[in-house]
Amino acid sequence: MKFINYLESIAGVSIYGLGSLLIFSVLFLGILVWTFKADKKLIEEISRIPLDNNNPTHS
């Protein structure tokens, strides 16, 4: 019942490292590209969401 036994059977564990690096790089680059290409008006609009509340007591 030792914990170690459950994982010992995983083959080719090195794929974890490669996979995660790939996922992270792709995700990160994707986000970078998107943020710089994104529509300015859209970004502006989203960033104003907290302020757009029609708070009846205080604005």
Added chain:
Amino acid sequence: MQIEQFSYDNKTVKWFAFATMLWGIVGMLVGLWIAIAMYYPPLNLGFAPTTFGRMRPVHTNAVIFAFVGNGIFMGVYYSLQRLCKARMFSDLLSKIHFWGWQLIILSAALTLWTGHTTGKEYAELEWPIDIAITLVWVVFGINMFGTILKRRESHLYVAIWFYIATWVTVAMLHIVNSFELPVSILKSYSWYAGVQDALVQWWYGHNAVAFFLTTPYLGLMYYFLPKAANRPVYSYRLSIIHFWALIFMYIWAGPHHLLYTALPDWAQSLGVVFSVMLIAPSWGGMLNGLFTLRGAWDKVREEPVLKFLVVAITCYGMATFEGPMLSLKSVNAIAHFSDWIIAHVHVGALGWNGFLTFGVLYWLIPRMYNTQLYSKKLAGTHFWIGTIGIILYAIPMYWAGFTQSMMWKQFTEEGQLKFQFLETVTHIIPMYVSRSIGGTLYLTGALIMVYNLYKTMAAGSFVANEEAEAAPLPKVIPVHGKEHWHRWVEKRPVQMLVFSFIAVAIGGILEMVPTFLIKSNIPTISSVKPYTPLELQGRDIYVREGCYTCHSQMIRPFRDEVARYGEYSKAGEFVYDHPFQWGSKRTGPDLAREGGKYPDSWHFNHMMDPQSMSPGSIMPSYPWLYENNIDTSSTPAKIRAMQTLGVPYEEGYANKANADLMNQANGIRVSLKMEKLETAKDKEIVALIAYLQRLGKDIKGEQTAQK
């Protein structure tokens, strides 16, 4: 488009706000108490629940999970409704969430005070409470996602991303780290042992800081700062990059808590690299916060809320600059185990979490009570007292940590250690005094706030259901420019959840799988044997009294530590330690090789009255250990549990264990009697002495042999 009428639930927010204030004061009081007990040991009262080892987990748990926890829920319940333009999904779930969480806090305080602990820092709560936490967390999740799904705002504002990442990561951390085998209703053993337990624990511990104290509060910052300054955040683009980089990197950084320990080297290096990289997203977030106020600093002078937020964000910047520095091995060699770390975490807790919470409270309460803050002047007083309190707390602790660590490492010209451990403690007592003054000021400030807010509430009238109106989500959402894949993530909370989970799970799996997988990562040492039943019982007493809050069991491979404590610790020595007890702070000396250092009689006298054996010691006394009997009825179950976890006791040993226990206990009784010390063999002190005398002995005089 038809405009829909609805109302925001302020009642739940109000209750969470009250709980935040109440538990905040309680947590700070307990902290102040033990801060004073550190230079005035009689304050431990010779009473088990008020000794440092039990009070310290109460303090940390109260501040993290009760004060900040309720603060998170207060802020989330307020902002999420408004960002989604929708009432919380279910009033009933809100209620269950609130009362469930408070019950967990109460039971946590009670069990910790009565000595029921797993012995893993910030995860001390025993298994029934762990299950309760999981259930309440799920309730919170359903309530949050239900609200997000029925929202009337098509975009998910960045604050909500942080809330989602918080929810999913805390769930993962809590479940993985809480794997434990119940022995009785309030006792369990960690599923993992030694090095693996340490790795899982600090993967959890570090990310509890990241995903309980940081990401939800960043979410609050991204909502309340623009709100209070009445302007959008400086760069929304930056906040997107900030978010993804932060959650992906944070999860890897845990091993920086274990530098120079018996953890395999590759895992330590991995932790360092990611910790250093973390400074980029952290500072991205801080600058984004501060730049939001560009051109509006005149408002900061007027508005107490903004003052608190500015100091909070500045403290966040300092703590997240310091974090990567501390994870550099050379800096860590000095800072680890010292008061430096205490200073570091309090800049975060008092500055970032505390001040941000205060800011949000000052902002929320008047609005929910439809009135103005009772006194801006008092809030300003609170601000200054609190700020001075933080400074008076942090600077002496940095000083103490650095000074003591340097003293530990000093040698005379003859090559002897220059200072006894105790000398390094008595030297920094004045710093401890100053720290408690800082803490008193900070607490005073918090009390002023409670008074100020009480007067505010008395003057206003509470708006339980705040009326609002908004158009429902259109079937087809208008597209600005070109539709992009990130929009696909951003509009859909479920995708957001899945992506955040992937980002954090990869880090966790990669970091831990190899340690569990590759046997050679934990070299086995043939001479390391399981604990005897008496030692096992003694170990449980060691855990119960929270000895790990002041004593480490991890000798790092430094000249001074080897000279002071003996051969450095090896990974293979801890294979039967469920849970590991490496500790994180040396208020007292390391105990990894305590076995055989002193006679049994020394320990007997020392536990009764530490000052009699080490004049000037600040250790509490433990008189109840001489009265309580060892709970021998639990021995068979404990042995069986250990067998389940893979500790190689022989088949059927559980039933013979108590006979061995009594034999060994009698031996200690006889050795004490020869020194004219009378005790019955079945007292707890006997078991504790047996454990202490075993520590680190397995490999003494033996060659470290790899099997």
